[in-house]
Amino acid sequence: MSATLTPGSLRGVKPATATRPVEKRWERVAPYGYVAPFYVLFLVFGLFPLLFTFYVSLFDWNPIGDKTFVGLANFQQLAGDPRFWNALRNTFSIWIISTVPQLLIALILAQVLNSAYLRLANFYRMAMLLPYITSVAATAIVFAQLFNRDYGLLNWFLGLLGIGHIDFMSTALGSHLLISVMVIWRWFGYNTLLYLASLQAVPRDLYEAAAMDGAGPVKQFINITLPSLRPVIVFTVIMSTIGGLQIFTEPLLLSNGTLTCGTARQCQTLSLFLFEQGFGSFKFGYGSAVGVALFAIIVVVAFINFLLSSRLGKKA
C-alpha cells in the first residue's frame, strides 16, 4: 500500500501486499498489548493515586464532609507545623541508624558467605532470608517482648547485672535504636544475598592476579570487590532509602499501635504522621500534603544517594 511502490513492482506481488500490511500493523501493535497489563495496573494503582494525592493536597478535604479548594495552604501549614519537622527528623534518624549498619553488616556477611572454606554454605545463605520472610507483625511482637520495660528479657538480664531497667520506647534515641534494630534484623539477609550474588560474579582470577602482585585482603576489597559491587550497592542504597523513609509498620507496632508513636511523638515517622492526619483526623488534604512532601524528599534523597554511591570506588 506504500506510496513509494513503483507501478512495475505492483504486478505479481499483489496477493502478498494485500495481507502483509495488516500483519505488520498487528506486529507493531502487539508488543504494546503484551506490556499493557503492567501499565494498566500501574496507571490504576500507581499513577492515578499519585496524581490524585497531588490533587487532594490542594484541598481542605473531609472524606465525609466539605471539600474546599485551598491552594497551597496545606503546604504552608506544613512548613510551620512542628509535628512535621519532628516526624522528618525522626524519619531521617531511624533511616540512618538502620540503613548504614545494615548495609555494612550485609557487605561483611556476604564476604564471609562467599568464602571458599565455609562449610554448609547453602544452609547459612538460606538462613539469612528467614527474618525477611517472617511477618513484620510477628517480628514486632517478639521485639516488643524482648525490649519490654518491666517484663522484657533484655531488661531482666540488665536487672541481673544490676543495671536499671531501660524503657526504650520512652526516649527518642531509645525508640529509634529499637526500631532500627528491628529493621536491620529484617532486611540484612536480603541485602547480604544481593551482595553475595554479585560477589560470585566477580572473576576469581582478578583476586589471584592481585594476590600475585602482593595486594592484601584490604587492598583487594577496596580495589576489586567494591568497584565490582558498585551497581548492586547503588541498587541497595536506593531501595533502602525508599523503604527507610517510608517506614511505618515497625514504629506503629512497637509503640502498641499509637499513631503518635509515644507521648511526645518521639518516634512518629512521616508515614505515621500522614496516616494520623488522613485517617485519624479525617484531614485527607493535609495528609496528602504530607504524602507529597514525603514523595519529594524521597526523590531528592534517592538522587543524592545515587550520585554518591555511583562514585564509590570509581578511582580504582
Next chain:
Amino acid sequence: MNTPSRTPLSSLSRRHLLGLAGLAGGLGLTACSSGSSGSGDPNTFDFWSFTGINQKDDVAAYKKLAPDVNVKLTEVGNAQETAQGLTTALAGGKVPDLVLIQAGDLPKFMKNPGNFTDLKTLGADDVQSEYVDWVMKQATAQSGEIIGIPTDVGGMGVAYRTDLMAAAGLPTNRDEVSALWPTWDDFIATGQRYTQASGKAFIDNAATTVFLQAVSQGEEQYYSADGKVVYATNPIVKQSFDLGLKAIAAGITAKLESFTDGWNAGMAKGDFAAVAAPSWMLGSIRSAAPDTEGKWDIATIPGGSGNWGGSYLAIPARAANPKAAWTYISRMQSPEQQLQHFIESGSLPTTPVNYDKPELVDHTDPFFSDAPTGKIFTQAVLGLKPFVNGEYNTEISTELLNGLNGVEGDGAPAAAAWDTAVKNIKTAIGA
C-alpha cells in the same frame, strides 16, 4: 455490647494492626462511584458491626422475633476499623443499612449529620425519652437530627483487689472502700496509704484511671454547651489534669498504660491494686488475670458517676432499606430487649426504666466477689449530666492523655505538662 473505647489516635490493639499495616502505603484516597446496597428486597438489610461485641447473638435473637427478615451481618474489624470503613463507604462506596458506631468515634460523624438518616423521620421522636438523656444527646446533632440510638453505656466503678487491700491494712468491704474515697483527693490519699504500707503502686496509671474519669464527670468538658472549644479554659479539665499530676507525684501509679502488654501482665501479677473499671472492663480483667477470680471487688468511683465507652446504632443516609433497619433498632433496643441483653451478656442498658428492675439490681458477678455490678454501674450513669461533644474530642483527649503519660512514664517535666498539652492541641486543631 462493649469494647474498650480507646481513642482511635492513641491505641489499637496489636492483632488489629495486621490489617492496619496493609494500609501502610495507602494514600490512594480514591473517590469511587457512589451506590447503595443494591437489593430492593424490603426484608433484607446490611448491618456493619465490629468484632468482640457479639452482635451475632442479637441478630440471632432478632431472627426469632422476625423470622422473615434476613439480616446480613458483617464484622468489619475492631471499632476504629469499622469507623474507618464507614468513612470510606460514606465518602463514596456501598453503604450498609445499619451500622454500629462506638461512642468515641461518634463526634467525627456528628459533624456532618447529612451522611446519616435523621432517625426522627423514622419515629425516634417517640422513643428518645426512653433513653438516658445525656447518652441520647451525644447522638443528637446541633441542628437537631437524631443520628443514633444508644445500645449500651460504660458506667464506671473502681475494681480493686481485696487481698492486696487487706495486706496493706485497708478495708476490703465494698461499702467501706467506697466510703474511703468520696472525692478524687481522698482516692489519691488512700492510694498513698496503700503504697506506703505495701511498697507497691495503687493504680495502673494516672491518665485513664484518674484524669479521664474525673473529666467525664464535668457538665461541660472540652466543648461548651453552644459547641465552642473550651478545653483550655474550662476549670474541670485543668483540675482533672492536675489530679492526674498529683497522683503521679504521689507515686501511686504503676506507669502501665491501659491495654498494653505490661498492663495485662501487671494485672495478673498484682502490680497494682485498683483500676478504674467501666462495665466492659470486667471482661478485660477476667481475661488478663484469670487466676485472680474472687480476689476482686467493685467500689463506686470517686465523685459517684462516670462513663467510658458505649455504642450507637445509626442508619446511613444512602441506605437502601432504612425502614427495615429502623424496625430492627426499635425492636432490639426497646427497654425489654435491652434488659434481656443485659441478663445474657452483662452490657449495660441505656434505658433507665431498667435500672431498678430486680433482674438488673440483683445481678452479681462471682469473679468480683459477687458485687452487684448492674446496680453499681447504672448508678454511675444516672449521675451524669448532658454535655456537648465536638469534632475534635479525640485529638484533645489524646494530647491530654499523652501529656500525663509523658510525665508518668517518660519523665517529662510535670510543671510544663499542661502548657505543652494545650500547645499541642492548638497545633492539632488550630483552636
